[in-house]
Amino acid sequence: MFTRWGDAAYRWRRVVPVVVIAVIALLYLLVGTKLDDRMSSEGWDDPNSESTRAAQIEQEVFGRDASGDVIVLVTRDSPETDLTSEPVRTTVTQQLNAIAAAQPDAVRQIFSYFDSQQAQLITEDGSAAFATISLNGVEDEVLKNYRKIEDLLHAIEVPGATVEIAGATAISGALDTGMSNDIARAEVIGLPAVALLLLLVFGSVVAAGMPLLVGVLSILGSMGVLSLLAELTLVNTFAQSVVTLLGLGLAIDYGLFMVSRFREELAEGQDVRTAVRNTTASAGKTVVFSALMVAVALSSLLLFPQAFLKSVAYGAISAVGLAALLSVIVLPSVFALLGHNIDKWTLFRRGRSREATVNSWWGRVPEFAMRHAKVLTVGLVGVLIALTIPLGGVKFGGINETFLPPDDATRVAQGHFDEKFPTLRTDPVKLVIDEDDGGSSVVGEVYRQANEIDGLTAPFQVSQPTEDGVTVLSAGIADRNDNARIVSALRDIDVDGATVLVAGTPAMEVESIDALFDKLPWMLLYIIVATFILLSLVFGSVILPAKAVIMNLLGTGATLGILTLIFVDGFGADLFNFSPGPLMSPVLVLIVAIIYGLSTDYEVFLVSRMVEARAHGATTKEAIRFGTATTGGIITAAAAIMIVVCGAFGFSSIVMMKYIAFGMIAALLIDATVIRMLLVPAMMALLREDCWWAPRWVTRISEKIGHNERLAPAGAPLGAPTGSHEFPRTGTGPVTDDRPIPFAELMERINRQDRPGR
Template sequence: MFTRWGDIAYRWRRVVPVIVVAVIALLYLLVGTKLGDRMSSEGWDDPHSESTRAAQIEQDVFGRDASGDVILLVTRDNPDTDLSSEEVRTDFTRQLNAISSSHPDQVRQTLSYFDGQQAQLITDDGSAAFASVSLQGVEDEVLKNYREIEDALHSIEVPGATVEVAGATAVSGALDTGMSDDIARAEVIGLPAVALLLILVFGSVVAACMPLLVGVLSILGSMGVLSLLADITMVNTFAQSVVTLLGLGLAIDYGLFMVSRYREELAEGRDVRTAVRNTTASAGKTVVFSALMVAVALSSLLLFPQAFLKSVAYGAISAVGLAALLSVFVLPSVFALLGRNIDKWTLFHRGRTKEDTVNSWWGRVPAFAMRHAKVLTVGLVGVLLLLTIPLGGVKFGGINETFLPPDDTTRVAQNNFDENFPELRTDPVKLVIRQDDGTSAVGQVYQQANAVEGLTGQFQVSQPTKDGVTVLSAGIADRDDNDRIVNELRDIKVDGAEVLVAGTPAMGVESIDALFGKLPWMLLYIIVATFILLSLVFGSVILPAKAVIMNLLGTGATLGILTWMFVDGFGADLFNFSPGPLMSPVLVLIVAIVYGLSTDYEVFLVSRMVEARAHGASTKEAIRFGTATTGGIITAAAAIMIVVCGAFGFSSIVMMKYIAFGMIAALVIDATIIRMLLVPALMALLREDCWWAPTWVTRISEKIGHNERLEVVDASTAPTPAAAERSDEGSERSLRRTSAVSVATEDGNVGANSGAGAHEDGPVPFAELMARLERDRRNDRKG
């Protein structure tokens, strides 16, 4: 299939790119530009949880509780300012009433000390007072209404005092703004940085532009796909940042692999058509398999009930699939158009043949790992397990203002409000009581609830009884006590009444419960699915088992590092965030992403080992060949992904920092410790057992994973690169197949030649290359 597409891509090279670019452009212009209006800030809760059901009951009976939407905190700058003076009260009330009257569709009601002089709305010493603004609408309408009046609220001034904007919706708005800024930062900072890095990798401006082309198309296409999804289902705003990060990073990675393989084919003396065909049949197929592995890992997020995770899964899978399709559909045709101009505007030479690569530093590293296999295996596994230890101290919590930077104005305002009014909370815990007619259940619930320790004050009736439903509310003094307090409140039982625990604290606790309930099933699904797919790709059941173990070790070490940073606080001042509990859905998300990326690189690495083995190489020869020919590419791909993640690492949102630094840690561990050292060492210890599989697995693998035929030049008559360039003009003729060469398989195959020795300037037959490696190995041993 991939071979056939390579021929089609070459034959229709002037048509395919135009069609694909036109489709992406139309998708972006028609629906992608509407993405911002279709995104949602909802979806963090479990729709089947008790707190969600309680919130729905409260909303159906009383309407949405909007009391904590927006808080206008007024704090005097000096003792001479009297917030209770007629002048201050009149001036503030005039400004607030002007906003309310001019925005009746956005503002439901206001409650202000400066209007009614209620004692609970001002501190005992008179240093601070506040007004609350309740907004119209439900769910995403609330944030949109806040955006309409946000500037007006920030423009309120009180002489001699500071006016700050806090509240649940204001915090949501600040988080939403931070996520939107992440996208712009990735485009403004990430893309130019990646472009410079690609030039360093390829040494050619034209070659460097190829992965960037896929990256840009992937961003535009992903926005269109996300917009379509948002029109069908709820897509959280946070999903856009994650999708952009994954889509851009993987698109550039896949483009890098395709370009590297095409240039390698040209360096081996292939004409342009053969190079395009072979690149598509080998690297193109591996890209598709790799994307499938990442998609499988991300699909595990669909096991969780939170709409936020489902929306990320839908969007990220679409982005990864789009990145792979663009790499396979667009780049081969672009290669055919460019021909050998892929190396135009070369600043410095980076091209090398397979033989040069295997005999380079990239080949000596795995040789070293295999010579010291036992020591490295034990030592590196110990290091990874050691890095995992901090994970034991992980803590979870709900989304709140602490996910903003410590100096963020909204977070500072919220902290000041909580400090000045400790008994009030914009995120209270609630008890929704449904009682039978004629019972006095509310009083009994009230007494039992107030016996719970750790509250900011006694429960108060926030919604008086209506249609048999009453709502009590109270604040929790310390968020670390959320789990204990919510569980104690759940234990309240009163005859004749149903007591449901609701509010943001309950939602956070239930989110954690959902995590631990579904996490084992998620891990089982990922492990089984990737094991099956890798078995079919590699034709072995030992290599997939090894891959699963390596992925789990790398994922555990990554989570340990993240816990050390974001829970224990290492680097908090440097990277401007506050350590604290993590959101459980974000932990699940990073597990899926890191595991998927690890499997992605595993496919590229081991595929070339399998290729060498299929051509008669010994286990150690195959390990060295596979590691050497992919080591540089994987390292470059990891470096590029790290640059993209680095742009998101400057995010103002802790959740995005968590994902960005998690990916950076995983990439560093994966591209160095695991792929270059631990995998070669462990496979050397396994020896011939690496390749074992039941016969039926081998047969299926041959049909699915190793059925692509690559055109290989007979080494005894191979043209020099210059001669191959002259032959490009005749490449429109049908590809000639000869029985003198064998079938090549997987990414990077070199056909074994049955004829004479290699031409001096032509490609080296695989058998001879392996023989040279064996001679080098013996020389290394003597040395």
């Protein structure tokens, strides 16, 4: 199958790149440029949860609760400034009224101490007072309306006082800005850094440009696909950062593997046509199945109810699929056009023959691992389990101002407001009371039971008086760590004649955590079973997939333990400018899917080369050494490139983006070094010939989908039958005949070089 595509790519080499690039360009220009207008800041809640139903009832009866949208906090700089004085009140009121007059469609209502002089809006010592601005609209309209007045708010000035902007929508705006900056940072910093790294890997300007070509096309195409998805379903703003991170990183990785294999085929003396065919049949097939593994891991996010996770899954799967398709469709045709010019503008030589590669440091490391298989297996598994231990202290919470840097102006403002007005909260817990009989005593009984619960900033108050039999009570929770306890206690309130629903941000956070623990076991089961089946078909073995699943779980557990140590326990928090604290549960689910998918991705590249060697007559140890040696440098380079891309996102101002970036960096470091170079060879050496076992029906299906597809000998005509179970001739000189050197002879040469006295 893949060989036939390699033939077609060579035949249509002048048409395929032009058509694909034109399609991507049109997709971006016609659709992708509209992405920013179609993204949403919603989708964090469970649409079937109690808090969502309660919020819908409140909105249908009273409209959206906009009281905590924007807080304008005015704090005097010295005791000489009197916030209660007429000049100060007039100055603030005039500026607030001017904002409302300038944007009447954005501002619904202003409730201000400087106008009403209500006592609850100023501190007892008169050092700080505030105004609330309620915005029009629902869902994404609210943030868009905030953007209309944002600059006007920050332009408010009061002589002798400091003006700060806080509130739920202001925090959402700061988070949204941080995510947008992440994309720009990846493009401005990430791409040039990756280009330099690719140049170091390949030593050739043209060769280095090939993965970059796929990366740029992938970004443009992903934006178009994401924009199309946003027209059909809710796509959270955060999804764009994740899609860019994965799409760019994997596109460049896939391009790296394709270019490396093509150059390897040329170095082995193959003509251009045969090199294109063999590259597509080997590296191209591996890229497709690798992308499929990542897509399967990401599809597990669809099991969760939050639209945020679903949108990330849709977008990331599209980006990964596009990266693979571009690598397999565009690059073979470009290779056919370039031929040996792939090494044009070479600054320094990097290529080497397969024999030299297997005999290099990359071959000696797995040889060492196989000689000390038992010790390394026990020791490294113990280390990975030890790294997992901090995961036992993980804590979960919701998205709030603490996800912003400690010095962020909006976060600082929110902290000052909470400190100066401790009984008020912009994210209260609510009780929506739907009376069955309309009796006022029902509300009184709910009020009494609710206020018996400790941990509130102040007693529950009526925030929406009874209308159509519905009443809303609100209160703040003093400590976010008490959210689960207080929400659980409120759910236990039972009063005859009324239905009491718990709502508000604290309830939504608790329900999100509950959804995590309800669905996480099913997610893990789905990922393990699905990847096991697919890897069995790719490798033609059921033992290797079982080993891969174990390796992936060990690597994922160790990565999560490291992340818990950093982001919950606070190791390095000052250095990386974030505040440790509870993790947002959907982000934990997301990182599990991503790092498991990446681990499987590299497993496919490594073990596929071992399987290829085995099919050409290698013993188990020879296949392990050959596969690890020929992919070790490429996997390390791919991991380094992905780390550079992740590093650009690691400077994000948003904690959850740091969490994903650092998680991927940790997973890549563990995977490309400890697991792939040492643990996999050691464990396979212990399994010996059992590595390759599979029921006959698995082997037959595997062969039908392209497993062990024969590589073409040099000079074979297009469409001709492919070659034997032998590796092509080693060496860098031109091919003078079609006789390949048997793989056994290649390994015998290497084994002779390893013997003492050579």
